[in-house]
Amino acid sequence: MGTFKFRDVDALSKRNYGTFICLMHALNLTYKIVWKESYGYFNKTTKKWNGVVQDLITGYSNLSGTPLLMNNDRLPYVDFLSDITQKLDINFILKRPPVSEVRDIFDIAFHKHVWYSLFPTFLLLTAGVAFVLFIETRYFGGPNRAPGDAFLILLEAVCQQGTLTLVVTAGGAILFFVVFMIFMLFYTAYAANIVGLLQSTRTVDDLETFLQSSFQAGAEDTHYMYFYMKEARGAIRKEIYRTKIGDKGFYPMKEGLERVMKGGFAFNILSTPAWFYLTKYYDESDVCSLQTLRGDYIPSQLGYVPIPKGLVHKEILKIASIRVAEYGLHYRNYIRYILRPKCTSIPPSFKGIEITDVKRPFLIIVGGVVLSISIISLEILYNKVKNRLRLRKNAFI
Structure with missing residues (x-):
């Protein structure tokens, strides 16, 4: 956990591990780490919790080393500490598209x-x-x-x-x-x-532009991603999930990022393991051609450390977590896991011209041909009617 190896595996827990150790040392506590298969979700069928939340409710655990997302379902059962974690940095990662894909x-x-x-x-x-x-x-x-x-x-x-x-x-x-x-x-x-x-690329700055573009999208195949993507708030986010992701749009990290590097695909994922994987297997020029786009499917993107409801040591833990935050220890552990390269310039992008790039001229050509045929047809019809009326008038005379 503390060796910085395999940062792309369970990055959320590893990123908070150093802060957790600092908190234990500040309180001079002994601890035993217990691994769980889930963060903790309520099963509506069995009416029971699982994972980390279940251990906190039953008293099997007194503190979670992994931050959880605060929601209305968890609040009645656990309390949260908010000073020893950083933002989750869950964003869409995508390759900067050609200007022709996002603008006319x-x-x-x-x-x-x-x-x-x-x-x-x-x-x-x-x-x-x-x-x-x-x-x-x-x-x-x-x-x-x-x-x-x-x-x-x-x-x-x-x-x-x-x-x-x-x-x-x-x-x-x-x-x-x-x-x-x-x-x-x-x-x-x-x-x-x-x-x-x-031959230029353009950064996608907002979700509305992303929705109107030709990009396809997906999300990391994790428990929390399933939950929050399906419970998306806002009309644009719901439409992105409905039209671009859907129930089958969840992929393992490797598959999702490989789709990103091919272009035309955006992957919603925790930034820490994503950048570690990309910098490990791709050149800097390839990585620097990528951008992030905030999806905000997870409100505030803040993780909180859960503790059992009514824990007698809550105030002690709260004060200790504030001290850890004041010393900057949680931020130090956070930046040690963020490996995105600093790009001095965006690498140039060269591609062949596709039919979608020249859609407007083709539409003008087709429209002009249709309009000219329609007008000449009306002219022919007008002349036929005019000649017929002239013949009738001459025959009458």
């Missing part, structure tokens, strides 16, 4: 203020081109233009396709040059940002 890269390539400025710029230039075409047609003998020609010319400039429209005045040529130059700069900046975003 075709929207964030420009800041919203740039998008807002593009629309009035487009309308202003359209009005300018329409005015030039009108002047050339009326005063300089230019060819007749349809009202929508100016709009089509601006679309050609936006898409950098060039135009077959000819101008006959120097002022019109200058305006066309300015229009195509402006949108060439926008087009170049936009394309460069898209390429950069396709």
Whole structure:
């Protein structure tokens, strides 16, 4: 327990073992360690407790070396000491996803203020081109233009396709040059940002973003994880459990972390054994590509040391635990088990472009084809009806 070997095995108990020993020495107590198979849960069928809580209720044990989570079921049967444990650090561990998996890269390539400025710029230039075409047609003998020609010319400039429209005045040529130059700069900046975003990663900052992403999720196969994941509070947490985890989404630590390293998977686990396993079997660059996301399935994430209800030595234990906390001994034991590497920079991520990354352009293409077919079908129908009415009118005459 105190040799720091196999930190990934029963890490919760080992992390608190040093603090427990300090407490025993502070009170000059002799102790005997008893191992139990469960933290202690109430069986609704047998109406009995098991594990650590059962030993405390029956008086077989006087103090738990392993911190437990405080809940309404346990409060009537055991008391808790709160000063000799640290936060449990149970979080989702996941690989930082590409930006395209959590945001629409075709929207964030420009800041919203740039998008807002593009629309009035487009309308202003359209009005300018329409005015030039009108002047050339009326005063300089230019060819007749349809009202929508100016709009089509601006679309050609936006898409950098060039135009077959000819101008006959120097002022019109200058305006066309300015229009195509402006949108060439926008087009170049936009394309460069898209390429950069396709090869960038982004940290998932909140559960709502995680829920809307394509990530799958799982949780460590432990007693407390089963209990608290199924009793999740909050609509988002319940939806994550229902859609991404479910009753079959609990895995052993090794299997869950291997899924994390493959990408597209988040694993809810106690951080201490997870980082120990990852730093032992994976390179630093691989580990530094990971992030944590607080799931808060366990309220406050604080562990408390349980003692029997009505224990006569409760005040003595309470004072001793406060002294251990004041000396910082519990924090010293806590940081000795936290092995996450300090990453000076996030390693670059390169991947091929997938169909999901370019979903927006494909939708635009499909939508455009459907819209054009629909419009031409209506035009054909309109012409047929128009010709039929004309034939009827001629036959009547």
